[in-house]
Amino acid sequence: MSRVRWWRPLAPPLIALVIAAGLAGGAMAATYPASIDVNTSAFNPPCDGDVNPIVPKMQTAAKAAYGRLGHVAAAFTGAAFTRAATLKRTPADWGYYVHSHGDYYWNSTDQRRDTGFREDSGDCSQAVVFSKDIKTKRAGRQSNLVFISTCHSGDANTTLPDAFAIQKTKTTGNTPQGPEFFVGYVGVQWDSDEWIFEQRYWNALAGGRSVGAAFDVAMLGSFGHPGFDADWYGTYYWSGAAGPWVTSCPNCS
Amino acid sequence: MTRLFLSRRANLAAVAVLFIAAFGAASSQAADPFVAGGLSSRPAAMSSTAATTAIARARAIGTALGMPGVRQLAHRVDDAFDHRTYDEVMAFDGGGREVAIARFDVDGNPAMLAVLGWRAGGGRPIDGPAAANRAAAAVRAAGLSAPGRATVQASAGGGGWSVAWPRVVGGATVRGDGLRVLLFADGTFHGLTRTERPLAAAPGRPLAERSARDLATQRVQALGASSADLAVVAAERVWVAPNDTLGGSRLDAPGATLRLVWAVRFESRNLLTERLRAVEVWIDAADGSLVGGDVVE
Numbered sequence: 180m181s182r183v184r185w186w187r188p189l190a191p192p193l194i195a196l197v198i199a200a201g202l203a204g205g206a207m208a209a210t211y212p213a214s215i216d217v218n219t220s221a222f223n224p225p226c227d228g229d230v231n232p233i234v235p236k237m238q239t240a241a242k243a244a245y246g247r248l249g250h251v252a253a254a255f256t257g258a259a260f261t262r263a264a265t266l267k268r269t270p271a272d273w274g275y276y277v278h279s280h281g282d283y284y285w286n287s288t289d290q291r292r293d294t295g296f297r298e299d300s301g302d303c304s305q306a307v308v309f310s311k312d313i314k315t316k317r318a319g320r321q322s323n324l325v326f327i328s329t330c331h332s333g334d335a336n337t338t339l340p341d342a343f344a345i346q347k348t349k350t351t352g353n354t355p356q357g358p359e360f361f362v363g364y365v366g367v368q369w370d371s372d373e374w375i376f377e378q379r380y381w382n383a384l385a386g387g388r389s390v391g392a393a394f395d396v397a398m399l400g401s402f403g404h405p406g407f408d409a410d411w412y413g414t415y416y417w418s419g420a421a422g423p424w425v426t427s428c429p430n431c432s
Numbered sequence: 433m434t435r436l437f438l439s440r441r442a443n444l445a446a447v448a449v450l451f452i453a454a455f456g457a458a459s460s461q462a463a464d465p466f467v468a469g470g471l472s473s474r475p476a477a478m479s480s481t482a483a484t485t486a487i488a489r490a491r492a493i494g495t496a497l498g499m500p501g502v503r504q505l506a507h508r509v510d511d512a513f514d515h516r517t518y519d520e521v522m523a524f525d526g527g528g529r530e531v532a533i534a535r536f537d538v539d540g541n542p543a544m545l546a547v548l549g550w551r552a553g554g555g556r557p558i559d560g561p562a563a564a565n566r567a568a569a570a571v572r573a574a575g576l577s578a579p580g581r582a583t584v585q586a587s588a589g590g591g592g593w594s595v596a597w598p599r600v601v602g603g604a605t606v607r608g609d610g611l612r613v614l615l616f617a618d619g620t621f622h623g624l625t626r627t628e629r630p631l632a633a634a635p636g637r638p639l640a641e642r643s644a645r646d647l648a649t650q651r652v653q654a655l656g657a658s659s660a661d662l663a664v665v666a667a668e669r670v671w672v673a674p675n676d677t678l679g680g681s682r683l684d685a686p687g688a689t690l691r692l693v694w695a696v697r698f699e700s701r702n703l704l705t706e707r708l709r710a711v712e713v714w715i716d717a718a719d720g721s722l723v724g725g726d727v728v729e
Contacts, residue, residue, distance in 0.1 A: 221707035221729065230655075231727050232676050236468035236684055243469040280707050280729045297707065305707065330709070330729065333588065351550045365588050367709060370727045371675060371686070375608075378513050378685075382472045392530060392548045398589050399544050399625040401514070401608035403672065403726070405596050410588040415550055416529065 211323065211421035213250035213274030215242045216260045218299040221280055226303035233370045234278060237328060237377055241276040244381035248324065249421035250274045258301035262308045265298065266316050273323045273421055275343065278373075281329025281364075284309065294338045296329045314342040324390060324419050326362045326380075328373055333363025333410035340412045351391065351415040358424050360390040360413035368409075372402040376409060384419050391415025465512060466685040472513030478506065482519065490521035490534035496573040497621050499523065499547050500531040508538075515629070515688040518543050542574050546623040551591060555618035560584045560593070567595035567613035570621050578611055592617030599627075602634050604692060606671040630689045631671055635718035641667050644694030647720050648713035651678065652698060662698040662711060670695050672714055675724035687724075692717040695726075 217238040220226050238254050245252035250273060255264065269275070279299070283292040284307045295312075297305040322343035332339055340347050340361040350356045362380070364373065376397045383393035394411050466472050478486075483506040490504055501523025510517050516537070523532040535544040558566065564582045571578040578597045587594035592615050599609035606629075614623040645667050652662055655678075672693050673686035693714040700708045709728040716723050 218729075226707055230677070230679050232682065233727070239469040303707070335588070349550045349552060351552075367728055369712075370729065371677070375686070378468075378472055382513070385471050386473065388530070389548075391550070392533075392546075394589065395546050395548055395623060396533065396544075398587075398614065399546060399612070399623050401625070401627040401629075403607035405583050405594070405598070406585055408585075408587050408589050408594070415548075 209422065210251045211249060211273040212268075212271050213245040213248075213252045213276070213323075213421070214265070214268050214272050215245065215252060215254040216265055216275075216277040216279070216299070217241075217254065217256045218260060218277075218279035218297060218305070219256045220299050220301055220303065221297065221305060231370065233374050237278045237374060240378060240381055241278075241326065241328075244384060245274050245276065245324070245421075247385050248274070248419045250323075256299055258299075260299035262298045262300075262306045262312070265308055266312055269313055269316050270318070270320060273321070274325070275322065276326045276328065278328035280305075281327065281332050283331060286311070294331065294334075294336075296327065296332070310338040310342040313339075317343065319344050321357065321423060322359055323421055324360050324362075326377075328364065328377065330364060330367045333365045333408075335410075337363060339363060345413055347412045349412060349415065355414040355417060357414060358417055358420070358422070360411065360417060360419065362394065362409060362411050365408035365410050366406065368407060369404055372400075372404055372407045375400040375402060376407070387418075389416045390419045391417070393419075468684045472685070473509045473511045476508040476510045476517060478508035478519065482506075482508065485540075486519040486521050486534075486536055489536055489540060490523065493534060493542060493545065493574055494523060494532060496575075497545065497570060499534070499545065499621070500525060502526050509535075513685040515685070516543070542576065542624065542626055544623070544625045545574065547621060551616040551618070551620055551622075554616055554620060557592070557617040558615075558619040562619060563593035563615055564595055566615055566619040566621075567593070570613050570615075570624060571597075571611060574624060576611065576626065587614060590614035590616075591622050592619075601631060601671060602692070604669045604671055606631070606690060608673065608686075609671070609690075629673070632689050632691045634692055638669070638692065638717040639694065639715065639720050641669075641694060643720065644715040644717070645696055647715050648694070648696035648698075651713050651715075651722060652711065661702060661704045662700055664696060665699045665710075666697040668695045668697070669693070669717060672723065674714075675726075677725040677727065678713060678722060680722060680724065683724075691723050693723050 219234050242252045242254045279296040281296040284295050286293045293309045295307045295309040325343045345359045345361045346356050379400050380393050380397035383396040486506040487504045503524045504521050506521045518535045521534045525531045533546045537543050564584050583596045585594045596612040597610050599606040609627045612625050616622050671690040676683045696713045698711045712726040714723040714725050
């Protein structure tokens with residue numbers, strides 16, 4: 180073991196410690212908001228008679244995870260998660276997580292299908308938030324970690340990464356594409372598998388893995404359905420820490 | 433050699449201290465069950481002998497599978513989400529970057545192997561049958577055996593292929609258990625996971641499928657869904673980890689001991705499809721009680 184490099188494995192936990200200390204002291208120079216939008220009404224009474232407690236767990240876990248990364252994370256569900264509210268918040272968001280019903284919905288204005296997800300709105304008539312809507316509102320603003328916990332969000336033809344100005348490329352080399360990472364599910368997936376994947380992902384991130392390494396760890400979960408799949412785009416060797424890079428790549432592990 | 437060993441021990445201790453300091457909430461959970469929002473894993477005590485053994489195993493298996501890494505670091509982890517204790521060996525390249533992870537159960541068997549990073553524009557892509565052969569070779573190289581026929585699926589996140597050998601007990605698939613290998617598109621090894629969780633005793637006289645379908649339908653209808661909205665499409669006898677979906681006491685992590693159930697699947701129709709695609713109700717094959725369920729949104 181080289182004496183020069185013995186400290187390198189300590190870097191990720193040290194970064195996490197610095198983030199935690201900064202949050203505890205409330206002394207952060209800048210704030211990097213992250214919104215956690217979770218559709219609970221669609222999958223619980225009154226819209227669905229079945230009780231689905233996995234969804235609130237996903238919300239709790241995601242909010243905690245974004246907080247650990249240094250974001251000022253706020254969770255929205257029910258009447259607080261509407262299309263209008265999401266689009267109003269999104270220009271300021273550096274991080275974003277949503278769990279909802281996702282698909283290629285028909286956009287009657289454009290007369291074509293577009294990737295999107297449904298709002299909650301606290302009732303059973305739920306408008307679609309199209310990727311195009313988000314892209315227009317964000318107008319190319321930098322994103323950090325974006326996790327779209329919906330069916331089809333990670334399909335090959337998804338337009339959601341672009342809505343958050345995340346290039347649909349996988350970067351692992353020495354020329355990172357920025358402090359950005361997108362995670363989405365491929366095809367139709369079951370909630371129990373998504374929960375396993377997400378908890379493994381957040382836990383690996385908290386343990387100092389890069390956003391890409393955490394994805395690889397999460398992919399090796401004990402999923403109940405053999406067809407489980409997710410995909411990613413962005414900078415593999417990035418810590419996930421909130422905010423821009425002030426130099427070329429200070430957070431790369 | 434002594435100096436190296438001391439460095440490694442100091443390193444391990446420092447990692448453990450920082451981990452606990454950075455994530456104090458996790459330590460406060462102690463041996464409590466996993467709680468959503470917290471961490472699922474926490475460091476556990478590991479002797480230097482166990483660390484050395486784990487590193488030796490990781491090096492051997494890494495060599496057999498072509499996993500990268502010139503330096504390794506080991507620590508023991510208690511995982512409250514997976515109900516598992518394992519030895520994790522991180523491998524680093526010459527620049528100090530994490531390039532591979534090997535996890536071993538405390539009995540020394542591989543639990544998870546991962547080559548970190550992405551392989552773009554590698555060699556010529558292989559087809560499904562070739563992927564099955566490559567995956568079987570990887571399993572053998574890891575010192576494991578893969579009985580039966582593999583299930584081969586394309587996997588975007590896996591980099592190319594996901595090849596699985598599900599665990600089957602008493603003719604029923606144990607969901608989530610077995611062996612699974614991820615390969616990049618050109619057949620290069622990407623990852624392996626092996627899971628074999630405890631099972632409850634199988635019932636002497638399992639519930640009949642018809643009874644399970646009826647019980648599941650009653651359950652769904654009691655919750656307000658009509659047969660016009662949700663219709664049974666399948667019933668499968670499988671082992672599952674109990675959860676709290678559809679009611680029951682709160683379980684933030686899947687249950688530790690799997691039960692034999694009838695997984696009765698309903699698909700949605702009409703307007704309900706805009707919010708919900710499918711529901712599974714897990715009926716205990718022993719006594720007809722609700723064990724949990726699942727949802728596709």
